[in-house]
Amino acid sequence: MATSHQDAIVASTWSEPSGTAHAGLARTTGEPIVDTVLPARGHGMCLSPDGGTAVVFARRPGRFAVVIDLEGREPVRRIDSEPGRHFYGHGVFSGDGGRLFATENDHEGGVGRIGIYDAGAGFRRHGEWPSHGIEPHEILLMPDGRRLAVANGGILTHPSSGRDKLNLATMRSSVVLLDAASGDLVATAAPPPDLHRLSLRHLAAGPDGRLAVAIQYQGDATDQVPLLATWDGRGDLRLVDDGEAVLAAMRNYCGSVAVDATGELIALTSAPGSLATFWRAADLKLVASRHMPDVCGVAATAEPGRFVLSSGTGGLWTYDATADELSALAATQRLWDNHMSCIIT
Amino acid sequence: MGKRRQVLKGLAAAGLAPIWRPVTLFAAEPLADDRFAAVNTSLVEFHGAPRFHRFYETAATLAAALQGYNAGDVTRDEAVPDFDAALDAWMGCQHLRMGALELKMRDFRVEFWPDKKNRVGKQLNEALTAQRADLLDPAVMADASVALQGFPALERLLFEDPVAPGGYGGKLAAAIGDNLAAIAGNLDVAWASGGTTAELLLNPAPDGSRFAAVKDVAAAFVSALATQLEFVAERKLAAPLGVSVEKARPRLAESWRSGRSMANVTANLAAMVELYVGPGGHPGLMTLVEQAGFAELAQNIKTLVERAHQTSAGLGPDLDDLLDDEAARAAIETVIDDANGARRLAAGDMAGALGLILGFNSLDGD
Numbered sequence: 001m002a003t004s005h006q007d008a009i010v011a012s013t014w015s016e017p018s019g020t021a022h023a024g025l026a027r028t029t030g031e032p033i034v035d036t037v038l039p040a041r042g043h044g045m046c047l048s049p050d051g052g053t054a055v056v057f058a059r060r061p062g063r064f065a066v067v068i069d070l071e072g073r074e075p076v077r078r079i080d081s082e083p084g085r086h087f088y089g090h091g092v093f094s095g096d097g098g099r100l101f102a103t104e105n106d107h108e109g110g111v112g113r114i115g116i117y118d119a120g121a122g123f124r125r126h127g128e129w130p131s132h133g134i135e136p137h138e139i140l141l142m143p144d145g146r147r148l149a150v151a152n153g154g155i156l157t158h159p160s161s162g163r164d165k166l167n168l169a170t171m172r173s174s175v176v177l178l179d180a181a182s183g184d185l186v187a188t189a190a191p192p193p194d195l196h197r198l199s200l201r202h203l204a205a206g207p208d209g210r211l212a213v214a215i216q217y218q219g220d221a222t223d224q225v226p227l228l229a230t231w232d233g234r235g236d237l238r239l240v241d242d243g244e245a246v247l248a249a250m251r252n253y254c255g256s257v258a259v260d261a262t263g264e265l266i267a268l269t270s271a272p273g274s275l276a277t278f279w280r281a282a283d284l285k286l287v288a289s290r291h292m293p294d295v296c297g298v299a300a301t302a303e304p305g306r307f308v309l310s311s312g313t314g315g316l317w318t319y320d321a322t323a324d325e326l327s328a329l330a331a332t333q334r335l336w337d338n339h340m341s342c343i344i345t
Numbered sequence: 346m347g348k349r350r351q352v353l354k355g356l357a358a359a360g361l362a363p364i365w366r367p368v369t370l371f372a373a374e375p376l377a378d379d380r381f382a383a384v385n386t387s388l389v390e391f392h393g394a395p396r397f398h399r400f401y402e403t404a405a406t407l408a409a410a411l412q413g414y415n416a417g418d419v420t421r422d423e424a425v426p427d428f429d430a431a432l433d434a435w436m437g438c439q440h441l442r443m444g445a446l447e448l449k450m451r452d453f454r455v456e457f458w459p460d461k462k463n464r465v466g467k468q469l470n471e472a473l474t475a476q477r478a479d480l481l482d483p484a485v486m487a488d489a490s491v492a493l494q495g496f497p498a499l500e501r502l503l504f505e506d507p508v509a510p511g512g513y514g515g516k517l518a519a520a521i522g523d524n525l526a527a528i529a530g531n532l533d534v535a536w537a538s539g540g541t542t543a544e545l546l547l548n549p550a551p552d553g554s555r556f557a558a559v560k561d562v563a564a565a566f567v568s569a570l571a572t573q574l575e576f577v578a579e580r581k582l583a584a585p586l587g588v589s590v591e592k593a594r595p596r597l598a599e600s601w602r603s604g605r606s607m608a609n610v611t612a613n614l615a616a617m618v619e620l621y622v623g624p625g626g627h628p629g630l631m632t633l634v635e636q637a638g639f640a641e642l643a644q645n646i647k648t649l650v651e652r653a654h655q656t657s658a659g660l661g662p663d664l665d666d667l668l669d670d671e672a673a674r675a676a677i678e679t680v681i682d683d684a685n686g687a688r689r690l691a692a693g694d695m696a697g698a699l700g701l702i703l704g705f706n707s708l709d710g711d
Contacts, residue, residue, distance in 0.1 A: 015705070057711055089711060137711075151682035201711075222584035222597075224461045243462025245453055248580055249572075255710050274568045288450070292443050293568040296706040312705025313564050315557065324448070328549075328557035335705040342630055 005301045005318050006329075010308060012297055013042035013056060013337040022306065022334075025070065025343065028308060030316055031334035036068050036076055043089035044138065044339050048119070051343065055079075055123075057102065060089040060137075061159045065102065067123055079123050084108055085115065086159055090138045093119065094180055095145030101180075103136035103150065104128070107158050112136035114150065114183065129183030133174045134167070137201040143209050147186055147233075148178045151213060155202045168218050173200040175213055177233055189237045195225060202256055202339075204300075206263025209233060210281060214257035214268055227254045228268050230281060240284040249273045249289075255296045255338050260303045265321050269309065271296040271338075276309055278321060290326045292317060297340030301333040305333045310336035365600050375700045380636050381559040384628045388566055391624035394536045396438040396616065401533035403431040404526040411522035415515035421507055425603075428503060431525065432496055432605060434610035435568050438532070440573035440620070443565045444542030444555070445535030451528050453491040458599055459580060462480045469501055476513040486524045496522055496600070504602045505628040564701045566630060568692060571619055571703070574650075574688035578681045581606070585664060586677055593668040606664035607657060609679070614654035618688075630695075639698045643681075646690050653683035 006028060013023040021041045024034035036056075041058035043071075054068045063086055067077040081087050084106060091102035100117040112131030117123045133152025140149050154173030155182045156166045165171075173196075177186040191198040202214035213229040226239035227250050240247070251272035258267045259281065266279045271294050295317075297310035305321030308329070314336065316329040410427040413419030435455060438446075446452050457465060468490050472480055479485045486494060499521045508514025535542040546565075549556035556562045585598040585606070598606035623629030634643035657680050660667060667673035696703040 019700075221579055224459060241462070243460070243464050245457050245459055245461075248459045249576070251575075251711060253707075255706060271710055274572060274703075274707070286450075289452075290447055291565070291568065291572075293564045293701075294703050295705050296710070312707070313561070313702055314562060318553075326555060327553040328551060328555060328561065329553070330551060331557035331561050335702055338706055338711055 005303060005308060007305055008014065008308060008345040009302050010297075010299065010310070010316075010340050011045050011047060011054060011343060012310060012340040013038070013045060015041065015335040015337065017333050017335070023054070023066065023068065025054075026334075028316055028318070028329045028335045030314070030330035030334060034068065034070055034072070036066065039064055039078075040164065042066070042337065045341065046090070046092045046093065046100075047341070049095060049122065053119070054199075055091055055093075055100060057087050057089050057091055060086070060088045060163070061105065061107075061157065063150060065091065065327055077123065079117065079125075082115070082125060085128075087115075088112075088135065088137050092139050092141050092148065095141060096178060101139055101148060102161055103131065103139050105157070105159075110156055110158075112152055113147070114139065114178070116183075129178065132176045132178075132185050132188060134171070135199075138203045140203050140205060141180065142177070142205055142233075146180055148180045149203055149205065149211055150176050150178060151200045151203050152176065153199045153216075154196075155199055155218065165218065166281075168197065170196075171199070171218065172196050173198055175200050175203070175211065175232050175237070176232055187233055189231050189235070191229075191237065191239070195239075198225060200229070202254070204259045204266070206259040206281060207261070208263045210259070210263060212240070212257045212259050212266045212268075212281065213237070214254040216250035216254060219252075221252060223252070224248050225252065227252065227270075228257070228266065228279060228284065230266075230284065238284065240279070244286055246275075246286055246289055248278065249296045250273055256298045257338075258298045258300045258307055260300045260305050260307065260321070261302055265305055267298045267300075267307045267309070267319070269295050269298050271312065276319065278319065287321065288319075288324055290319065292326075296338045297336050299342035301342050308340065308342055310340050312336060374638075376633060376637055378559045380562045381699075384630065385546060385559060385562045385566070386581055387623065387627040388620065388629065389536070389543050390538070391627045392619055392629070393438070393441050394538070394543065395624075396434070396441070397529070397532045397536040398664065399440050400431070400434040401526070401529040403427070403434040404522075404529035407431040408519070408522035408526040411519040415510050415519045417510045420641065421503065425503065428499070428603065429605065429608070432603075433498065433608065433612045436609045437616045439571045439613065439690075440616060441536075442569065444545055445532050445540075450491055451532065452461050454487075454494040455528055456527065457492045457494075459584075459597070460492070460497060464490070465497045465501065468492045469498050473514060479515055481520045481638060482518070483523060483527065486520050487527065494521065495528075496525070499525070499601060500602050520665070551583075560699075560701060563630075563633065563699065564696070564703065566620065567696055567699070567701060568703060570617060570630060571688045571692040573613060573617060574684045574691065577617075578684040578688070581610050582664075582681050582684075584682070586668065586674065590669045590671070590674070595665045595668055598664045601665055604663040604665065606662075607660050607667070608662035610664075611654065611657045611660075611662075614650070614657050614680075614684070615636055616617045617650050618654050620654055621691075622647055629693075633699050634695055637698045637700075639694075642690065642694055642698060646687050646695060649683045649687035649690070653680050653687065656680050656683070 088103040135153040250270035294312035551557040
């Protein structure tokens with residue numbers, strides 16, 4: 001039987017009202033189970049396959065990642081980025097848990113890297129692969145366990161100028177599949193040239209291996225462009241029809257994406273639009289939309305059509321597509337950060 | 346030209362010096378829940394409920410007029426004021442998306458816009474060519490493509506190439522009118538005393554209800570204010586205005602076929618004034634800002650929202666008439682600036698003053 005969403009545990013970063021940055025696990029009441037204070041605001045968080053370890057990455061341009069033993073046996077360990085590299089905010093474990101992959105910037109070379117860390121040797125960095133693009137952001141392991149998917153956001157930055165965007169006129173974003181053992185490029189897809197200012201940044205995979213891609217747009221604020229795509233790992237991206245009026249309310253900025261347990265439904269959030277939208281994965285047809293102030297984090301639960309959502313206002317909600325019903329789970333004082341994942345217990 | 350003079354007068358009356366500036370916020374004593382609850386109640390009972398009721402009444406009148414037009418008892422000229430009244434009423438509640446309006450795609454069924462790919466035109470032409478009798482069945486219409494169901498489709502049938510009474514086009518217009526009245530009726534019931542949305546907003550509870558706490562309801566109203574101000578400034582005004590007369594794009598405006606693009610904005614902004622200042626002497630969001638001890642901030646937002654509304658109201662109903670007039674364009678720019686200024690203060694300082702954090706992710710995403 002599928003686990004009830006009330007029993008789910010979420011993994012996220014958050015800020016307390018006092019301003020301190022945290023990462024950990026929480027019940028859907030918002031009550032933390034594991035609560036680790038971070039040196040600065042965190043971003044993405046990934047879990048080891050055995051569920052015993054979490055790694056949290058600093059938000060870009062970040063110099064640290066933090067390894068948390070979720071059972072509390074080991075002290076929190078800090079990983080610093082290599083000289084000449086900084087973290088972009090996301091990472092993922094290999095299928096056997098032996099390696100940690102992190103999206104990184106080679107800021108002198110101006111190219112994206114996938115840093116490789118040995119989980120069995122204190123997360124020592126023992127190499128890197130090219131990400132085959134600029135600004136690799138979210139990375140995930142495909143359901144087959146053999147390939148990595150990476151979204152290259154395409155926006156060039158340099159730590160000397162913070163988050164300033166240096167290449168908008170020529171930017172080119174992409175999604176790539178890499179062999180998780182060798183780093184070899186397996187496949188790549190990019191938006192068409194006339195949409196080169198789309199920035200593909202966040203990813204989710206359905207059980208069938210279809211990727212959902214959340215997009216941000218670096219062009220004119222009044223342009224209406226596709227902000228969601230799917231990719232089956234071959235050929236071109238399938239972009240959502242940009243004639244869909246709801247896109248105008250998403251403010252050219254989608255921050256998180258999730259695919260439900262069946263792979264049939266995609267949830268896409270826009271914090272600037274304070275809007276969560278739900279789409280049929282097969283044909284990218286809009287199914288529903290709901291307004292929640294500053295909503296961003298979204299994760300699938302084990303139940304078909306069921307998601308958990310979080311907001312910077314402290315709210316946690318669950319959306320059930322079967323009943324088309326949004327319900328509040330908690331109103332907390334915690335400012336839930338961009339991303340959340342749901343742990344099936 | 347009369348219009349230009351009118352515009353200049355409007356500008357002078359508005360007094361155009363920028364008046365908003367950053368306000369330093371300190372950790373004020375958090376407002377008690379009953380303060381939020383009082384404003385929530387006021388906004389549900391005296392802002393939302395009457396506005397959705399007005400939408401229902403005007404939509405029902407429009408539906409009757411369209412039936413009359415189709416039967417040959419009402420002229421098109423007689424039906425147009427009913428169209429205007431219903432669209433004005435819709436513009437007065439369009440921002441209240443939380444609750445019944447966001448369910449069953451009602452917001453897009455009432456108005457599919459912006460319509461970048463001309464879905465309304467294409468689907469309407471297909472329906473007219475095929476004379477789809479099934480769309481005259483209310484159940485089929487309610488389940489049809491959202492592009493066929495609401496004001497944009499009706500606007501084309503009444504203004505672009507007006508349909509003849511008694512023919513398929515006349516019947517389709519009447520069917521769309523009935524559909525709008527049915528949707529508006531559902532919204533009216535949901536927002537009326539004891540209705541589902543009113544109950545959700547008045548009785549938040551952390552038990553799987555839509556809203557977990559009174560502050561969440563207040564945050565939804567603040568968010569509705571900020572979101573609508575942004576939508577008006579960027580989509581309804583800045584996009585058609587363009588950066589110059591030559592770059593103006595009048596077809597990006599809302600309701601341009603009926604010459605109502607500015608009338609829509611004025612009705613939207615009138616609703617923003619009421620949401621903020623309060624409905625008819627009852628408390629609005631401004632009351633909370635004052636109670637939190639931020640009198641100057643409260644007044645600054647009021648000045649911006651009211652000035653945006655007054656400037657817009659002074660510009661007449663039709664944006665297309667204004668886009669090649671430099672003075673009018675300058676006035677539209679001030680509406681955009683005031684609406685954006687009010688939006689920034691509402692989502693930032695005002696939310697902070699109320700202990701509602703709105704911009705954690707949206708202002709600092711990744």
